[in-house]
Amino acid sequence: MEFRNVSFAYPGMKDEKVIDNVSLIINPGETLAILGSTGCGKSSLVNLIPRFYDATEGQVLVDDVDVRSFNLHSLREKVAVALQKSEIFSVSIGENIRWGNPDADEDEIKQAACTAQAMEFIESKPEGMDTQVTQGGNSLSGGQKQRLAISRAVLKKAEILIFDDTTSALDLKTEAKLYEALKKEHASVTKIIIAQRIASVKDADRIVVLENGKIAACGTHEELLFSSEIYQDIYNSQLKNGGGING
Ligand SMILES: Nc1ncnc2c1ncn2[C@@H]1O[C@H](COP(=O)(O)OP(=O)(O)OP(=O)(O)O)[C@@H](O)[C@H]1O
Numbered sequence: 001m002e003f004r005n006v007s008f009a010y011p012g013m014k015d016e017k018v019i020d021n022v023s024l025i026i027n028p029g030e031t032l033a034i035l036g037s038t039g040c041g042k043s044s045l046v047n048l049i050p051r052f053y054d055a056t057e058g059q060v061l062v063d064d065v066d067v068r069s070f071n072l073h074s075l076r077e078k079v080a081v082a083l084q085k086s087e088i089f090s091v092s093i094g095e096n097i098r099w100g101n102p103d104a105d106e107d108e109i110k111q112a113a114c115t116a117q118a119m120e121f122i123e124s125k126p127e128g129m130d131t132q133v134t135q136g137g138n139s140l141s142g143g144q145k146q147r148l149a150i151s152r153a154v155l156k157k158a159e160i161l162i163f164d165d166t167t168s169a170l171d172l173k174t175e176a177k178l179y180e181a182l183k184k185e186h187a188s189v190t191k192i193i194i195a196q197r198i199a200s201v202k203d204a205d206r207i208v209v210l211e212n213g214k215i216a217a218c219g220t221h222e223e224l225l226f227s228s229e230i231y232q233d234i235y236n237s238q239l240k241n242g243g244g245i246n247g
């Protein structure tokens with residue numbers, strides 16, 4: 001997929017570009033991470049892919065086709081998003097996951113939960129997949145809710161998988177296992193991962209550092225550590241704060 005000279009301002013705020021002339025090609029099967037401080041435009045950028053909003057300038061392309069040329073339903077079939085604040089419903093854990101693909105059978109739901117590293121906590125509940133979740137998911141921890149959102153997105157078996165800050169509550173070991181499983185089981189899927197921690201993204205194929213809606217740097221962890229001042233700054237500040245960069 002591709003962002004071609006994309007700029008974006010929220011409706012009614014034309015003078016405030018939240019995304020400013022972003023160009024980026026993401027290859028099939030690639031894991032691309034987007035890193036950047038709060039409010040820099042990460043969610044706004046990825047939200048243009050399933051057309052939660054439309055670019056104000058430039059083009060977003062999927063399979064070389066402008067997203068605005070797709071029928072909205074078929075576009076959204078191609079893209080699975082685990083949102084920063086995913087809704088958890090007061091139904092069973094299994095039904096919460098099935099929401100990602102109503103046609104999925106029990107084995108597929110289990111498989112998605114395994115990939116999302118959710119199976120362990122699900123099996124520890126007295127009724128497993130049938131355990132009822134209370135309103136808003138209050139009976140689950142933050143990391144458990146995130147893994148349900150991830151299971152849901154994985155279950156959709158889409159071409160493009162987007163995690164919008166959905167691993168922030170996972171410990172680094174669990175997060176690493178998740179990425180390993182994704183790589184193995186969903187090799188051809190294009191993965192876009194938004195995160196705040198360098199530790200979360202250092203194994204991605206490429207990392208984009210977004211700053212004020214612009215691409216400030218792009219490369220592998222090693223490349224950026226060597227060449228990008230802004231990446232070095234983030235690295236040093238997270239290292240100081242015990243970000244556990246080396247796992
Ligand atoms: N629905 C909206 N209407 C108007 N402005 C918005 C809307 N959503 C976000 N913004 C603004 O757009 C800018 C980018 O926000 P965005 O949510 O994309 O940042 P982010 O990088 O995802 O931040 P975070 O890490 O906190 O999730 C911010 O200045 C924000 O206030």
Ligand SMILES: [Mg+2]
Nearest residue numbers: 042043084165
């Ligand atoms: Mg965001």
